[in-house]
Amino acid sequence: MRPSAVRAVAILGGLVLWAGFTAVNARVELVNPVLLPTPVEVGRVALDLGASGELARHVLTSLWRVAQGFGLAAVAALGLGVLVGLCVPLRLMAEPVIELLRPIPPLAFLPMFLVWFGLGEASKVAFIGYTTFFPMFIAIAASVLRIDVVLLRAAASLGATRADLVRRVMLPAALPGIVVALRVGIGLALFVIVGAEFMGADAGLGHLIMEGRTFFNPPQIVMGALLLGLLGSLVNTLLLAAERRLLGGRAAA
């Protein structure tokens, strides 16, 4: 069997198991069936919300927040990562600060972002930016630091100026590491958007899930979660394809 066929069977199998278990549970009531939505119930919620355009609004709101937060963090991580990778004094200053901030779970700071930026869009975007910045920044600085000095020497001996070295050697040499860092960052952004939307949001998938809890609608909760999984793997597939195009045969360093 082809790998894609195996994958399709696995997904289908998972659905069948889910449907089978909930169907049995509906008769023998191992747990209260209301607490265990069936695929059909979840599908119906998705169709209802989809038909009214509500679902698209939530998805787009979440994705737009992810795009903004991740985009800002990516630009900052790239600029600062390259700078810190290049400049030894900056690196020495950055290291202890990062080591102190990095172990703090980002969610611990979420209330702070609400205090600073209010309940609107800014707090969500800023929170995603903050969460995704550190892992990307650290990975990008590390991939700049890993560049083989002999490549820089080779380029300098061919007449490269400092600007040439950055543009024609450091960036391409660090590119595989940078691409991986960006992929990790966007994955993380999709992860934490839910948390950011649990509080003080009137749209987005996190809000949709929280609304499911507030109005006691388990199928809506499950639907929101599954949709996030779907979006995450879709984005990851797209990024992997982009990575393959961009890097050709080069493996990530």
Place this chain on the structure above:
Amino acid sequence: MTTAGSPKIQIRRVAKAFGAAGRAPALAEIDLDVAERELVCILGPSGCGKSTLLNIVAGFLPPTAGSVLVDGHPVTGPGPERGVVFQEYALFPWLTVTGNVEFGPRLQARPAAERKQTVDRYLDLVGLRAHADKVPAQLSGGMKQRVAIARALANNPAVILMDEPFGALDAQTRETLQDELSKIQRVEHKTILFVTHSIREAVYLADRVVVMTSVPGRIRQVFPIKLPEIRDRFAPEFTQYEADITRVVKEEVAKVHE
């Protein structure tokens, strides 16, 4: 500044020490001239500072004392007039063979047609025209070093510095590349400073062989190699040079173990 007949590379009382307050002397007072079109091999026991000397000429390391002049200009850092071929090839893995060879001409913003001509010429010279579109990962070690040599030549440097360029290759490939470098040198007549620990390689390639002492390295003895341009590794004169130089190198290696 350049006058006809003046040496292309002048190494003047160059010394180098590493560590705090120069605690580990690596080179002591090296004086060496390399004439235009000359190929000089530097030989010595491992750790004698021969690669350090090459790195100073390349401008990768500053000397602790003394200076290096190329065409009369003092060396203050790396520059395109001093091409370098590294033992570890140092090819840019994200560029094709063509991209690597035209790296220098591109930096100088040479027009595309001229770049293509240059690339074709030097890939022909090293026999890699058919591999122009491959990336380094698809090449063998010997092919990679051919590309590195073509890349250095394509930038048309005044001198070429080679740091144990064939040291990572198997014996067979090594001899093939020595033959090719010798052939290239008969066409291109570059000024080359070549570091090696292979006596055979030095006698095969060099106009002069400079034997260094054990650390801190200084020049122990200079052997002008008076052999024909096309050399026979089994000729009695060749093996005589090998024996003479081996005797001196062995004395220096022995000092390291004392």
